[in-house]
Every structure is written in C-alpha cells, then in structure tokens.
Amino acid sequence: MRDALLLWDIDGTLTRSSGAGLHALETALRLELGVTASLADIDYSGRTDRWILRQIFAKFGFAADDAAFTRYLDAYIRALPASLVTHQSHVLPGVSEALERVHTHDRWAQALLTGNVERGARVKLAHHDLARYFPFGAFADDSELRNDLGPVALRRARDFHGVDFPAHRVIVIGDTPHDIACGRIIGAQTVAVATGLHSLAELQSHQPTAAFASLADPGFAALLNAL
Numbered sequence: 001m002r003d004a005l006l007l008w009d010i011d012g013t014l015t016r017s018s019g020a021g022l023h024a025l026e027t028a029l030r031l032e033l034g035v036t037a038s039l040a041d042i043d044y045s046g047r048t049d050r051w052i053l054r055q056i057f058a059k060f061g062f063a064a065d066d067a068a069f070t071r072y073l074d075a076y077i078r079a080l081p082a083s084l085v086t087h088q089s090h091v092l093p094g095v096s097e098a099l100e101r102v103h104t105h106d107r108w109a110q111a112l113l114t115g116n117v118e119r120g121a122r123v124k125l126a127h128h129d130l131a132r133y134f135p136f137g138a139f140a141d142d143s144e145l146r147n148d149l150g151p152v153a154l155r156r157a158r159d160f161h162g163v164d165f166p167a168h169r170v171i172v173i174g175d176t177p178h179d180i181a182c183g184r185i186i187g188a189q190t191v192a193v194a195t196g197l198h199s200l201a202e203l204q205s206h207q208p209t210a211a212f213a214s215l216a217d218p219g220f221a222a223l224l225n226a227l
C-alpha cells in the first residue's frame with residue numbers, strides 16, 4: 001500500500017524554461033487579442049495560469065469571461081511547444097533521478113500540484129518525456145488560487161490510490177514562497193528548491209521543512225530516505 005505522496009510544482013522545480021511560458025502568453029496576446037506588448041511586468045512566479053490571465057485581461061481592459069479565457073488559453077497552448085524549444089527548456093538537476101526513484105518505489109506516490117492549466121502542464125512535461133510520471137494532479141483548471149490546490153491534489157490522490165495519505169507523509173516541492181504556503185495549509189512537509197527565481201536565503205526565510213540549492217543536493221535524497 002502506498003503511504004507517502006510527493007506533490008510537484010513544474011516551472012522552476014522540475015524544469016526551467018527561462019521565459020518560454022511568458023513568450024507563449026505574449027504570442028497568444030498578439031494572435032488572439034491583437035495586442036503586441038511585453039508581459040514581463042506580470043507577477044507570474046508561483047501564480048496560477050488563470051490568475052495570470054486575469055491580470056493580463058485587466059491590464060489591457062478585456063472582459064475576463066470563461067469563453068475569452070478558453071480562446072486565449074487555446075492560443076497559448078498552440079504557441080507553447082515552439083516556445084519551449086526556442087527558450088531551451090531543460091530538466092533541472094536531480095529531477096530525473098528523483099522522479100524515477102519515486103516511480104519505482106512500492107510505497108511512494110507522486111502527482112502534480114501546479115499553477116499550470118492541465119493542458120499546459122502536459123505539453124511542458126511531454127516535451128521532456130516526464131508526463132508519464134504523473135497520472136493525476138491539481139491544476140489551475142481547479143482554482144485560480146494556488147492555496148486551493150493542495151486539498152484538490154489530496155482528494156485526487158485518495159481517489160486514484162484508494163488511501164488517505166497522512167499529511168505528515170505528504171511533501172510539497174516547489175521553487176517559490178507560494179509553494180511553501182500552499183503545502184503548509186494542508187499540513188504537508190515543504191521542500192523549497194532555489195532553481196527558479198527565488199534565492200535559497202529568500203526561500204529559507206519562509207521556513208519550509210527543508211530548502212536546497214537544487215534537488216541534486218544529497219540532503220534531498222536523505223529527506224526521501226527518511227520517509
């Protein structure tokens with residue numbers, strides 16, 4: 001029976017694409033809404049795609065209804081594969097080993113807890129052949145607020161594996177203070193990794209269970225050993 005669960009953020013945690021998502025959002029803005037502009041001023045780190053879309057629509061004065069969001073997201077998803085290539089998206093150190101280790105362990109499970117919409121998450125992970133590790137997850141489709149996504153991930157984990165994972169045996173892994181906050185809300189352990197936009201010292205100031213410069217740090221493997 002599986003009794004420990006790892007919940008993974010994507011951007012800055014599993015992969016780093018140095019602006020590929022932002023570029024795809026700007027491409028969608030141009031092609032779908034006819035606006036050529038930089039979106040670099042949007043506070044997107046650790047936010048959900050739907051939250052980001054709401055900021056973009058507000059910035060340019062577009063009505064933020066579901067149909068418009070869907071059309072914009074469609075254009076974003078179409079632009080994403082090329083952006084991942086041109087922005088040299090890559091898998092971060094220690095990630096492949098950790099995912100394979102959890103995947104082959106008979107008592108551990110893993111899933112996504114990400115601000116991406118599910119379609120975007122699947123495109124980003126499939127680009128690196130990582131989608132196969134994640135049969136389910138919680139996504140921006142579930143809520144605009146990241147803090148809502150932990151309970152959704154736990155519910156899906158229970159449905160998929162048929163067990164309630166005790167909170168102290170759930171680990172939320174991410175690269176921003178928002179990931180730490182959303183893990184803390186569900187009583188999980190939190191692992192912060194400084195491979196995104198936030199420094200190790202900044203992440204440590206938010207008091208995660210552990211913080212590492214990268215997931216290749218032996219401390220991360222040791223933390224898993226202690227599960």
Ligand SMILES: [Mg+2]
Nearest residue numbers: 009011012175
């Ligand atoms: Mg992230």
